[in-house]
Amino acid sequence: MQNFNWQRTDLIDESEEVVVHQTKEQKEKLEQSSGIQIEDRNAGRVKITDVLVDAEGEKQIGKKEGQYITLSVPTLTLEDRDGFAQLEQELLVNFKKMHDALSWQEDDKILIVGLGNRTITPDAIGPYLIDHLHSLDVIDEKFVMYAPGVTGQTGYETGEFVAAIAKRLQPKLIIVVDALATRASNRLCKTIQLTDTGIHPGSGVGNQRQEISYEMLGIPVTAIGIPTVVDAPVLIADAVETMLRSIAARVAERHKPSSKLSLSSWQPDIQQELDMSLVQPIFGEWATWSREERQQLFEETLAGAHTQLMVTPKEADYWVDRYAKLVASMLMNWASDL
Template identity: 60%
Template structure:
């Protein structure tokens, strides 16, 4: 069976190397052998995953040396004010944490680049964040932020990194912040996650459109990438949907003969996180119903490998999500900058 295209994600905690080392023993083995440190914990409703990769780890897992911080609120919804407030608090905190070694002086400049195509909503979080920063602080602009939305190569005909490099050489910033939309390999992560990394970014890599990277090695100054996953491969949606159906049917069969099932006076909905015995549905659907989600995903990858169209899916409310994240990122950047400048005084 063809292996899953694990690279169709921009989130390090969804990469093959991290996913395959989820248990404590496996994580310890990975850290000892490759110099990759994985730390997971919760702050309120926000799940935080910190991955530090050193030079040895870079060679071992094929991910750039540096820090990766992923913030996720699995239960986040569009109207979830509390969830957004907690995510905002965590984002500001870890934005400061990843830049603790970078000094922002009174005359320092920070170049903020909003990558993406403003005319395609799932790809517009970068340009929209720049608009939000310019609009919200139009009456009191920052002396530190220089904001730029270069568009995409398909619109301009030039490499985006060339524009950013020219501007970097002109203004000589202390830091470049790059905001972009990301791809995820888990539908539950769509628009519920923010990733921060000091390794820079390869625009379009999550959907197979490799461009020249925007990184410290290319720009000559520290580069931090801020990303929000807004798209997922259609095969992932299919695998997730089938997994949900199988789990629901197995849970209903398991519940059928229990007192709680007999006493139920309305339609019963199984807990999506509860452990279920998938062997119960093997007589109905056969052996493949007990496969892991990843095994089924590999099957779909193989089945659709020769299909002329590879579909990328985004939530139907993506325009609302993009607006909310644009405002959140804008607010947090100014809040972080204000704290950073006060500390330097």
Template identity: 60%
Template sequence: MQETNWYRTDLIDETEEVVQHQTKQQKEKLDESEGVIFEEYTEKRVKVTKVLVNKEGSKEIGKKEGQYITLTVPSLNIEDHEGMEQLEQSFLKYIDEIHQDIPLTKESKVLVIGLGNRTITPDAIGPLTIDAMQARQLENHVEQFILYAPGVTGQTGFETSEFVHALTEKIRPDLVLAIDALATRGSSRLCKTIQITNTGIHPGSGVGNQRAEISKEVLGVPVTAIGVPTVVDATVIIADAVDKVFRSIATKIQEKDRPSGKLSVTTWTSDTEGEVDLNLVRPIFGEWSTWSKAERRQLFEEVLLSDSQRLIVTPKEVDLWMTKYSTLISNCLFQWIENRVNQF
């Protein structure tokens, strides 16, 4: 089967998964290279993934050198206030941690860039966050933030990075924060994740619409990117659905003689998140049912992308998610800058 380049993701830990799904020799080479330091743990319901990439690791996984922090609440839903509160607490903690080496005082200037197209809901997290921050800035009179939503190249005719570069040269901020929507290659990550990285950002890269980067190398000042995954390729949705069907059937076959199945007085729902032997469904669906999820995704990519039509999928409640995340990011940034400047 022809190898596919999984470029439709902006999340660093998904890039790590690509390497892990490759050959055993490649995985061992990555582990021995010390180019990527990977740390993963849980704080309450928030799954925290930290990845530190050096020059050698950048070549191995195709991501820029720097620090990446990914925060995910896997069980998060639109009505889950507790989950959002825990995600907010973690975001506040790690937005401070990633900037520990950057001194900020009451005289400091932080340029906040809201990337994206406000007329396309899944891409509007940046402009909506700027709106939320402007409203709060009027109330709190916070002078450190300079807020700007440049729009997209299709609207203005100019590269977004050119606007940001010109503004940076004019005001000379101590830090640039770029907020944008991201693409994921896992449907379970949609609107349940925030990624923070000090490597900057390539607007639109996750959906194959790569523009000039916004980074320290380009602007001359530190750049931190804050992103929320809001879209996923349709082939990923198909692959995830097929995998869930295979795992569900295999689990029912595996547990049909156990008390959990025999004593159930209602419709029995199996747990497909644990270890499942997919060889149990091989007689029904054939060899491909035992392939890894990555291999099946690659098959769907090859078959479906041969057509000229390509679909990008977003949750139906994406407008509510955008409101929640723009408020969350705005609240945390104001609280963070207040805590930081009051230290001096």
């Protein structure tokens, strides 16, 4: 069978080693055996996952050694001003902490690179960010801003452009902003990942280019990424999982008063622990399989051209613009304290 990576993701907390170690005991075991430290916390509505990977951990999960901070507001909507405000505040707090060790001189420069293709909406967060920074009334003199486009447009490696500018400018810090891929549809445009490990442009959609990192440039590189796309089969798997759990929850509740007292359309809690054998008479044995086994089934049956499709929300243009403004505002607030 051809091995299709239909669960591509750029998010550290979606990597297999992190996902399967959710309990306190499992996390401690992972830290002892794999060199990966995981801390989950909440700040208001923002869920924060802080993952620290050392050299041994890099070998285990294939993610570079360094710090990864993932911030997510699961209930975020485009009209949710409070959610965006809390997300921006926590991004600022964690961004400051990540750079506390840097000492700044008056003439130090910061290179901000907005990666992506502005003609493809879900990939345009980087260029849109640069546009928003240029449109501000006051642009901090420390900032040098650059949107290099993508290799398909220019014919040159984006990393080479960045390396050339960094060599000439010698900035104190390089900040790279890009769109990411996720393998969970409910995280699309509701998550921000912050990391000090740099970035591989295009890696989430299978177009891995030259790395932009401290190892390549000799300058600290901080990457800010927002997941805007997901593989199409992931949506199918998520829909099937939701359907099975919803039906199982309804079957489990059918004889309870709670299912009869609702004044409107009753919706069961599908997040609770459920007995999936309840739906076996309807869907057969595969309904009782583990989530991983069903995912393997989709991998085998959907190994075709459509596995290469990437999906984005229909309001992607609004999400991208909103996040570009959020990151621009955060960077201005951060720079004001330097």
